[in-house]
Amino acid sequence: MARLTINGKSSEVNVDPNTPLLWAIREQVGLTGTKYGCGVALCGACTVHLDGRAVRSCVTPVSTAVGKQITTIEGLAANGVLHKVQKAWVDNEVPQCGYCQAGMIMAVAALLKDKPKPTDADIDGSITNICRCGTFQQVREAIHAAAKA
């Protein structure tokens, strides 16, 4: 049993504390925007924010998320207004299948918080998510667009 704060809402989750945060979010809280891709922190599809920092929730035990602010893709928009990264994603038509995009967007949102005007090198160094559809060209354009927004 653990109490998690997800997107500003408190939830009781009935899991072993070693359970990956990903599965508590998906199966206990029922927020499925955060995806399972590899289970070993290689692909980034499960990226969420812990106190504003991007983490790969598939290898983050529930116990380490207790007492922290967890933000998932469902909590990125505020008061019904898309986050500037989401807006840039729509404007640039980034997603193809879209499965990896929640994680990609969360990683980018965290990057822009750290570096509001990232260079291409900043992007290359911090965005390491896998996208098998290969949306990277649009991802880069959308990051720069979001930085200007």
Add this chain to the structure above:
Amino acid sequence: MITKDLKIGRRSFVIGSTAVGAGLALGLKIPFGAGVVRAQDGSPEINAWIVIRPDDTVVVRVARSEMGQGTITGLAQMAAEELECNWSKVTTEYPTPGQSVARKRVWGNFSTGGSRGIRESNEYVRKGGATARVMLVQAAADAWKVPASECSAANSVITHKPTGRTTTYGKVAEAAAKLTPPADVPLKDPKEWKIIGKSVKRLDTIDKVTGAQVYGADLKLPGMLNATIKECPVFGGKAKSFEADKIKSMPGVRHVVKVGETAVAVVADTWWQAKTALDALPIAWDEGPNAKVSSASIAEMLKSGLDADQAFVRTQVGDVKAAIAGAAKKVEAVYAYPFLNHAPMEPMNATAKYTADKCEVWVPTQNGEAAFAATLAASGLPAEKCEVYKINLGGGFGRRGAFHDYVTQAVLIAKQVPGTPVKLLWTREEDMVQGRYHPVMQAKLTGGLDASGNLVGLHLRLSGQSILAAVFPQNLQDGRDNATFQGLDPSGDFTLGYTVPNLLIDHAMRNTHVPPGFWRGVNINQNAIFLECFMDELAKAAGQDALEFRRKLMTKHPKHLAVLNAVADRAGWGKPAPQGVHRGLAHMMAFGSYVAACAEVSVTGDKVKVRRIVCATDPGHAVNPAQIERQIAGSFVYGLSAVFMEECTVKDGRIEQTNFNSFDSMRIAQMPKVESIIMPSGGFWGGVGEPTICVAAPAVLNAYFNATGKRIRTFPLKNHGIQMV
């Protein structure tokens, strides 16, 4: 939105009591039912393709699957073009395979592979829109008691021209749905298109950036249990025994079940519990006859085919042996291409609910009808007691088209828990070792040049695995797998772009126990590398420029030549490249489209930076150029990931790679700048999702040779210590 329209657990639409006309079969003509058929919200179907709601919303039915390639948007553009409707009010939904069967396949083929989604169904989908428009106009004219010829339709508004009276599609839809559909409504001349050819925005973006999009892996049904599975890792082996008692008391575990002869699954309250328990389950495998097979033994078998007397001949022109024997210069090279996994980001999954009276399956699939067939076979129930609901795919790339092993498994599990829906989701590890792999292939190319450096003879011998022999043996022709020769054909959608006076192209079939599948681009991936790298080898041996050498052989192939010239011109072929930058070319015709690429790379030690790739495609008609650009860039990521870093190797009969650490994929840092030249020449419908994938790798390999003087002939490049940066 499809996912919003889909009421989970129910049919996405129901047929009204007046039902559909009998005896209508889909040939090239569109069958339309008599009487009003209603969507679930009560809105009338104008015909099988078009539903119009009272608020003028147009619902276009799409039988093909959206897996990111933009098909639902492109097909909606087709219907909307002829319907003359307000594009901003267009939405789409998937009909179900069960309904399609009940309505005598009114929606035609559901298969979404081979880059056929738009090119194969464009005509009947456009006719669906055109026929609906005529019926809507007729209904308005009837209401006004005027001739339909005095009325026109635009932007979902019908106008009676003499009086200026107007009405909207939503207002007359009910009446239109009762009319007898006209036959043979003419389609617009492409010159009149207003929506086809425009980069309208995709219809399915917003939910993909908010987390609202429901994929198969995300499905929730009341009372649902979760399962995960392990199949014998040696293909052809069986599950001998397992010690269920060791895990039955673990949290959440409900059932430990054998699935067919080959697999074991754990069913639990949550997926994480199922996975944790399955990891702890001792399973004994009967590894069967293939437990000693290795990559080395497979390579040896393929090697034996390179010089074998027996081979299936696809093209034979002149006398190759004599031409090469008499040539001034002989060039020979052997290439090899590995097994590859599709590795879509969403692992395989399917959800099934079984009772003796009904079997329902929810699945992300590239082919709803094939999923339906798998459901029938596994459940043992007749078609009228089965249904499949398509859920959007987290990538497909061919894995979710011809194969529905995960559907079979889900149904076999659900049968052991009747009445309870069970979601089967594979681990990434299972997805990696239970693939349907890009076939393994070797090639020996032998060319003869005359004293002036002209290519007088070419023998391209393929040796390796046939996909059709394993998957669709009924499609073999006298034992020959014509798909093996994609891009090397004498005519058709995969025509070789060179004329060589003495030419032999043949295939020594060498099948392995590793199950092959259709991997984005299928056999053009390796054929383009074999052919286009060897063309550069020949040009080098002839002392000629790679472009000029090709051009001489392409005079009878103007469309091939046009795309090649286009990339050469744009990239500045023949002009000095920036310091340290080297270029390479490749072209091909595949899936009905002509494609070419010019790559620019720089090499520092073992590090290769692909800086820029200019790509040209002539797909005949370009339905949505913005989406074509995205398919080109995306196909390059898939193709270059493979050539630089991916292979599936076999040890002890099983695939060794189990996750993205050993089967890597490109990241944004490695992404080249991709410039697309979309040059539709009209008059034909070529594919988009796959053709361009095959030109990136040979263009890059040729550029790498031009940078280093090293010709790489086996893949991936990581095996040569070469790193993509």
